[in-house]
Amino acid sequence: MFVVTVRFQTTPADHAKFLTLITRNAAQSLDLEPGCQRFDVCSGAPGEVFLYELYDNAAAFEAHKGMAHFKEFNDASAALVTGKQVAIYQLEPPAQI
Secondary structure (H helix, E strand, O other), X not given: OEEEEEEEEEOHHHHHHHHHHHHHXXXXXXXXXXXXXXXXXXXXXXXXXXXXXXXXXXHHHHHHHHOHHHHHHHHHHHHHEEEEEEEEEEOOOOOOO
């Protein structure tokens, strides 16, 4: 499985609007993308949002970035974001004991 984490920073004044946009994007990703298995939106301190996304593979994530709902989110949220860090991981299966 292909794991993507994203940390967003927004201004506290834009936090609620950003949460509306990202939670809609998460729901649409889960509903419309067969390769998207999980899309968690976690809110921290005002202005901090953490995403945990799980895809079948890298190709499914690339497909996600090409989806209309992702492009709409990206365009609508660009002015609200003051910082963004993306990390990519490979989910390792549990060890056999």
